[in-house]
Amino acid sequence: MPAQPRFPAVSRLLHWTMAVMVLIMLCIGVAMVVSLGDYHALVSIHRPLGIAILILVVVRFVNRLINPPPPLPATMSRAERLAATASELAMYGLMLVLPLVGWGMLSAARYPIVLHGSVHLPFILPHNAVLYAVLRKAHTILAYLFFLTFMAHVGAILFHTLIVRDGMLRRMAP
Amino acid sequence: MSTYLEAPVETERRPLSIAITVARLALIGVALVVVAGAFAYLGGWLSPNNLTPARFTDAFERVDGVHAGFRRNHAKGVGVSGVFESNGNGARFSKAAVFHPGRVPVVGRFSLSGGQPDVADGADAVRGLGLQFNLPDGEVWRTAMINLPVFPFRTPEAFYQRLVASKPDPNTGKPDPAAVQAFLDRHPEIVQAMNVIKGQPLASGFDNSTFHGLNAFRLVNSTGSSVPVRWVLTPMQPFEAASTASSVQDKNYLFDALIAQIHRQPLRWQLILVIGQPGDPTHDATVAWPAGRERVDVGTLTLDRVDAEDTSAATDINFDPLVLPAGIAPSDDPLLSARSAVYSQSFTRREGEAKQPSPITPADVHRGD
Ligand code: HEM
Ligand code: HEM
Ligand code: HEM
Numbered sequence: 338m339p340a341q342p343r344f345p346a347v348s349r350l351l352h353w354t355m356a357v358m359v360l361i362m363l364c365i366g367v368a369m370v371v372s373l374g375d376y377h378a379l380v381s382i383h384r385p386l387g388i389a390i391l392i393l394v395v396v397r398f399v400n401r402l403i404n405p406p407p408p409l410p411a412t413m414s415r416a417e418r419l420a421a422t423a424s425e426l427a428m429y430g431l432m433l434v435l436p437l438v439g440w441g442m443l444s445a446a447r448y449p450i451v452l453h454g455s456v457h458l459p460f461i462l463p464h465n466a467v468l469y470a471v472l473r474k475a476h477t478i479l480a481y482l483f484f485l486t487f488m489a490h491v492g493a494i495l496f497h498t499l500i501v502r503d504g505m506l507r508r509m510a511p
Numbered sequence: 512m513s514t515y516l517e518a519p520v521e522t523e524r525r526p527l528s529i530a531i532t533v534a535r536l537a538l539i540g541v542a543l544v545v546v547a548g549a550f551a552y553l554g555g556w557l558s559p560n561n562l563t564p565a566r567f568t569d570a571f572e573r574v575d576g577v578h579a580g581f582r583r584n585h586a587k588g589v590g591v592s593g594v595f596e597s598n599g600n601g602a603r604f605s606k607a608a609v610f611h612p613g614r615v616p617v618v619g620r621f622s623l624s625g626g627q628p629d630v631a632d633g634a635d636a637v638r639g640l641g642l643q644f645n646l647p648d649g650e651v652w653r654t655a656m657i658n659l660p661v662f663p664f665r666t667p668e669a670f671y672q673r674l675v676a677s678k679p680d681p682n683t684g685k686p687d688p689a690a691v692q693a694f695l696d697r698h699p700e701i702v703q704a705m706n707v708i709k710g711q712p713l714a715s716g717f718d719n720s721t722f723h724g725l726n727a728f729r730l731v732n733s734t735g736s737s738v739p740v741r742w743v744l745t746p747m748q749p750f751e752a753a754s755t756a757s758s759v760q761d762k763n764y765l766f767d768a769l770i771a772q773i774h775r776q777p778l779r780w781q782l783i784l785v786i787g788q789p790g791d792p793t794h795d796a797t798v799a800w801p802a803g804r805e806r807v808d809v810g811t812l813t814l815d816r817v818d819a820e821d822t823s824a825a826t827d828i829n830f831d832p833l834v835l836p837a838g839i840a841p842s843d844d845p846l847l848s849a850r851s852a853v854y855s856q857s858f859t860r861r862e863g864e865a866k867q868p869s870p871i872t873p874a875d876v877h878r879g880d
Binding site for chain 1 (some may be wrong): 527532535536538539542543546547549550553554555561562563564565567648649650651667827828829831833834836837841845847848849851852853855858859862863866
């Protein structure tokens with residue numbers, strides 16, 4: 338059978354770079370909020386890494402317009418295609434919204450948003466306690482949602498690769 | 512694993528045997544469970560007894576109750592504002608813009624320790640001063656200082672255990688003395704620190720109190736060299752000892768005096784950097800550095816405005832001691848990261864609650880206007 342078409346190299350590079358970054362961010366996020374000793378060190382990585390994801394997801398979105406993904410394998414039903422598209426959309430959305438919510442909540446609380454040394458971001462929202470509280474909660478909920486979407490994504494890819502055997506992993510393999 | 516992943520893609524896929532299908536499905540299941548387990552482990556779900564920022568904050572709430580909208584510690588307070596005038600002497604040690612010669616606006620908050628916003632002022636409560644320096648380029652320096660010469664607790668765990676031991680017994684209404692004693696026996700450094708604290712005369716009010724940053728930090732100058740530092744605010748108002756008479760006083764006598772004083776004239780403190788020597792403990796806020804360390808007067812803090820919490824900009828500020836500009840860096844003091852974490856938790860809780868009117872009202876504050 339002809340090999341499955343692969344994602345363009347740029348798309349693969351972006352996918353794996355960002356997959357690693359997002360996973361690190363989810364891990365740092367849940368670990369830092371339960372840590373006393375490592376809280377400061379972790380949160381100091383969490384902010385700039387999250388902003389890097391925000392920048393890269395814009396690049397990735399543009400790249401997806403320029404380099405569209407290869408057609409989905411014929412083995413996929415309509416429903417599967419829909420689910421795949423929806424979860425990809427959700428992940429794009431979360432990679433964009435989660436860092437924005439992080440930036441926004443720190444703005445609303447008037448924490449200086451330090452990336453490194455004296456480099457810091459401007460505030461994107463007014464100083465407002467309620468806004469902070471709502472966004473802080475949203476940040477947690479969206480992060481857990483991201484984790485669940487990630488699990489569904491990996492579960493689906495593994496299912497296709499090991500059970501359906503349509504070579505889906507190869508489409509993205511580095 | 513790789514043999515599975517590299518399973519050939521066949522046009523006419525032979526159906527998988529039931530056994531292999533089940534095995535592969537199990538493999539997927541195991542992979543997902545391992546990932547979820549790792550995530551749960553990192554998030555602390557598998558270690559319900561670890562001391563976390565949330566559990567620390569819960570302990571404050573168990574001792575003093577939940578007072579919606581108020582800080583879980585240092586709950587009673589008033590906001591202040593003014594200016595810091597740097598004389599430039601600090602620039603030798605730190606590149607932070609706050610130490611360049613010039614003026615920097617300051618927002619602050621005087622407070623009393625404890626989680627009860629309406630507690631009666633008393634000599635026992637620790638006096639606090641939180642400050643935010645707004646540097647010209649948008650950088651911010653926050654510090655929260657108290658009027659004790661040393662901190663009683665070396666580690667966050669010791670502070671937490673003390674909180675737990677100090678929870679009033681429901682029968683007697685007082686902390687269990689045996690539990691407190693057992694705790695102190697395990698922590699001789701606390702007894703030592705308490706002796707140092709008792710040896711310092713108590714000032715009559717906020718205005719003539721000395722405020723100590725206590726935790727050590729590192730100053731980094733423009734050549735990149737760094738020195739350990741602690742900072743102190745020494746009052747320019749003359750010292751007067753707190754009266755020992757236990758006469759019944761106004762419930763807010765400390766705050767009322769502060770408000771009246773600021774209305775009469777601005778209050779001033781000198782900011783002193785105490786420069787540490789190699790070997791001075793930076794990880795232990797329970798011991799003072801040896802006398803004779805270089806003390807550099809880097810400028811004057813002037814506070815000329817006071818506001819009730821209901822209207823003060825300081826109310827919705829988290830005076831997290833690790834909000835620092837470039838040029839001031841944390842030390843290895845274990846209290847610092849813990850403070851940052853617990854303050855964030857307290858801040859998040861109180862910002863999400865409906866604000867109650869502060870016990871010291873705007874009318875109290877503006878009586879002298
Ligand atoms: C948090 C981490 C991850 C994120 C955010 C993520 C996100 C995405 C997104 C948005 C796509 C759509 C293609 C694109 O526009 O780039 C995609 C495709 C893909 N991902 Fe991930 N991914 C993650 C982790 C993983 C992991 C761990 C695997 C391996 C099991 C994986 C395997 C794949 C594959 C094979 C595709 C191609 C699907 C297809 O054939 O259309 N991803 N991923
Ligand atoms: C893809 C990007 C991001 C992910 C996956 C992520 C994930 C997380 C997670 C899982 C938590 C812990 C939530 C909880 O258990 O309550 C968290 C907390 C937090 N995140 Fe993010 N985050 C991202 C981006 C950002 C950005 C860009 C910022 C700021 C610039 C930020 C600032 C914070 C802060 C300040 C906290 C909470 C600290 C506290 O409450 O003490 N995050 N994040
Ligand atoms: C592990 C040790 C400590 C813990 C867990 C702790 C906990 C807290 C908490 C929960 C708050 C309320 C924060 C908010 O809601 O904004 C607070 C406020 C405060 N703390 Fe601490 N603290 C610690 C050590 C210290 C030390 C060493 C100092 C003095 C050098 C200090 C001085 C203050 C002051 C002045 C405030 C009031 C600041 C304001 O007005 O907002 N604390 N503390």
